[in-house]
Amino acid sequence: MLRVAIIGNPNTGKTTLFNALTGLRQRVGNFAGVTVERVEGGFKGPDGRRITVLDLPGSYSLSAGSPDEQVALEVLLHRDADRWTPDVVLVVIDAVHLERNLFLASQVLELGIPVVIALNQFDVAQDEGIAIDVPELIHELGVPIVPTVAKRGEGLDPLKRALITAASLPAPARKFVLPADVEDALAPLKSCLVEAGLTPTAAGMEALRLLSVSKSEPHLVTVPQLQVQIQDAMATLKNRGFTPNRLESEVRYAWIAGVIERTVSRPRTIKQNLSDQIDRIALHRVLGPVIFLVLMAVVFQAVFSWATPLMDGIEVLIGALGGAVGDRMADGDLKSLVVDGVFGGVGSVLVFLPQIAILFAFITLLEHSGYMARAAFLMDRIMRTVGLHGKSFIPMLSGYACAVPGVMATRTIEDPKDRLATIMVVPLMSCSARLPVYTLLIGAFVPATSLIPGLTLQGATMLGMYLLGTVAALAVAAIFKRTLLKGPVRPMILELPPYRLPSAWSLLVSVAQRCQLFLRRAGTVILALSIVLWAMATYPKSAVDASLPAEAQQEQQLEHSVLGQIGHAIEPVVRPLGYDWKIGVSIAASFAAREVFVSTMGTIYGVGSENEAALTEKLVAETNPVTGQRVYTPLVAIGLMVFYVFALMCISTVAVTVREAGGGALGWKWATIQFGYMLVLAYVAAWIVYAGGTALGWGG
Template structure:
């Protein structure tokens, strides 16, 4: 194996014909001032270029996640320290094929780059990440960014893959063609990061690039009034030129068109003039840009004459097979859910022992009384019952991230396209649904890549049916307590198969409900799917670690805030008012009397008639009611209820297995009750965050609340009906209830 040469930054020639000496001196002064200021860098690129991997490599764990103001597109920012002490703040913009704003994701990126972002986040430099293997496809977005009047740096990513495939890129000639700094990078191995940071600093002191091709005179004259209108509205001359060309092919009305006087009229006048002169306005931008791109690629890229079938193509012959493909997908899902049990068990046991020891150590140092009960039973019993499941959530997110970063998720969407078409959608809708396995909130946000409004809304309505990680603690608790670890196949137990069954049940239900929506309220034609299948890649361990760490951090934050607060409230409700109990009664009976007389017990008994047909007692009923805030609260509520007043030494699973009805002596929890309870959680929408996101993504205001109410109502009816069928049907078949 030959050693690779180090990747270095390559800069364009100094623009001596554009910047006078006095201007250069001013730029140097500005550069010195930058040492103590924060340089803002916006990262943009096509999907599957390694943009997020590069972002993670630059920022490590120094990231913060939120939403763009007014929208629910995830906003990820990070901080970077440059080689000479400069500090950068880096914003990872949504992946975009262009700035044409065909989807909400692209609209967000466009607003930031045109300084229309409501947060006023103005980048000093734009870092465009391009795939060195597919340079021609990536240069369309690059050509648009070059015209925005902002300094630009290009990261020529996956440079190693291009060389391995025999693709030679004349980087100096490419710099001459683009007139911006270009840095070859290998993001997954962290190669080129230091040269990239230096290039960002250098670019901030250079004049911004200009359009790299010339408009035909007739086109330039036709667009001049529109360009002037955009300039008067606040855009730079360069950005106005890009926007004028872009607006010719806009298929739908954009909000800012109504805010700029005469803008809509100028757009229509320009379109009419161009048509009169023999041009097709909706194709003009793509024709001009791709003509320039073809010339650039011809001068800078050489490929081997005989292109052999690459590894991705050979793998796809098996993975995308009509029969083998779906079987491989099911096998992968089975491995994921079996691993959730097998690999996580030792770590879960360790966390359980640690939390128990901490609770015991704290309790031993406290006097008996309500404060001790609050700390031991409320905090350690409630929050600890949820924290035990952190290893399983980490393993689930690790697998999902691995499948996403490796390129397999796009294949799963391709495989599902045939199935999705039978319900009125296409495979692109399955990507948000797959994201729903991790969390419904980013799954709903991922629908912003779907262009058709009806398809997007139908997908939003069913994404919460995909079993998210918040359901995992509920499934794990009940499966671990009531489903035996019987081996079904080598490496697959009944527990893993049951978990897989819950996920498949939600997926099948989502497809059925989507079919109903697409044939009734959201009826519309099935559109063809255009989906890029990225090459298979081995994700970097660091990028994988960062993604999993972010999700675990969010889970811990939730456990330390929402679940902690609810656990304390529930402990108080289960403790007060104090009930006078006959001391001669057994300890278990005294605890039961105290709970029944408490506020929580009274609420539970009021709820019990509604859940009794499902086989649930008041404790399950009140735990379900509490978990409408967040599904994980079911487990913490059960931990609080069974910890209050008890010795709190036995694990929650043991307490559920031994819980009996004080009147009849019958088991409260049976396998049939556990299966029905899991089915209830498969269908019920018990997540305030998901409701809030649905309201905003479905249109906001009264329209958003209408669709969110429909979503919540149909899922609750579906949950109750399915749980009743499981319980009543199981009893009719002779299973113990």
């Protein structure tokens, strides 16, 4: 087996190339001891050998300034906790921005590992009139270089052959010569690193890199005398007229300038490219935010309108399966478990898979097309008013899909206080797990009235829930940045990548991975909870009035079950919000995962062999047996959605917050603060909606 680590600057098409090489044969996890996502895949090489590929986090350099860059450095220096040692490093370079990308490549060339360079987006460079002399560039760098167009799969076969060939070639070395005074000053530091286990070539790269490191890196703390050697080297260099913290960038870019001069020719007149023309409108002070809002409205309207046929199909399929299974089983508890517990619980959540897939597709499209960075730029002005900058909006926008990767995405934020403030508010962004709750309640209680062409009241309500979470996140961030996490607002440095048409295959892979995670969750957590809830709703058995209709008998049994008793105990707490005990039980159960609210409702109302429309009908028809009033009204539905906008109901998010916020007691402290303030906010906001609406006469 051949192990290949793939690395590159952000926006080089690295992930698209990784997806093109490995397809759906990927597994996602975390690097040992950290929450940095680890994506690994594989393919069969031309010689039949199995090639495993590890997609390292995108990095502009091996600076280890953030957790993801530190992980990349650990792997490349053979110090990964999992002992994942690459045989070959594949460096992905953007052919249009060769000069900037060669900085990282020059560092990797000095690590003592065979290297292959993918000159990606080669077609874009040609379209812009940039001519790259690839044979001369190979001569300059001394490693195999393959032009590729990842989104179209061009150059993949030569790239696979180059990886196999490179594994048997000598490792490259530094391509430029340091001044003798610099080599002499760095010699003791280099010897110290060699004694710590680095190869001589990697030690040379590290010695030069450490001159610009402003603070001690965790993986170097245990190296004896390292800090002393760094300080001695810096003092010696200063005495000899050098500026230590600028030395690496100066010598590398001086070498890169010579390489570019000998290998690249550009047109004399630079015409404004398409991205610049689009940005004149997309980044306009007035039109830009309007366009962003319109895009979000389109997304949430599509979640309703586009998904409906697919949802109807899944409803029919689940109903047919539930009916077919139920017809072949004798009446009794086992049949009830399968039909009401499994099909009623899990089936009522699975029906929302098309909506979740559409939401993930839009989020992925925004990321891969280059618009996500523009959204951060547009939001920078607003974010600064709350004490953050636009870069914090990227994890928040990712939180629309799922809070877990959103929290993990904060690792690109350099300032610890800004990072922690962003972590604390990311879960307020309405994630895909809230979609089943929103869709169920909006579909039941909000009419599909057309507001403007292409936008209905249902889509506008959905957009309103997402905007409410976003505004609340900004307000809470402002409070944190003015109290517990007070600090200066730092300037935002963010690259705006060119607009690109995303690869259909890469888009498919990303959406398929997220849908797979949702299905796994439905088949494990939600299934287990549905079975437990069914048992709690079924036992203990109680005597029922046989003269009553079947639904009334079921209601009697539910009242006296364990679930009913727990619900009545919870009811005084949720009654001020306008909820009955059934809603209270569903809320309590969904603290494990928000989707469980819908599956709990499906179990309570026994709609296992029917479709999702049956659950909607039962909610609309539900009345209080004492007063005869409807339990669910539009006001109650809005208040319930508002509760779910604010409440943190996701064990996975709590766990990742603990780890990202520092781990141990410190991590638990911030996770507790996060869970507590969100629960209080949810309860108070829901009460204001219900009490205020009732006072205005909207409770009917």
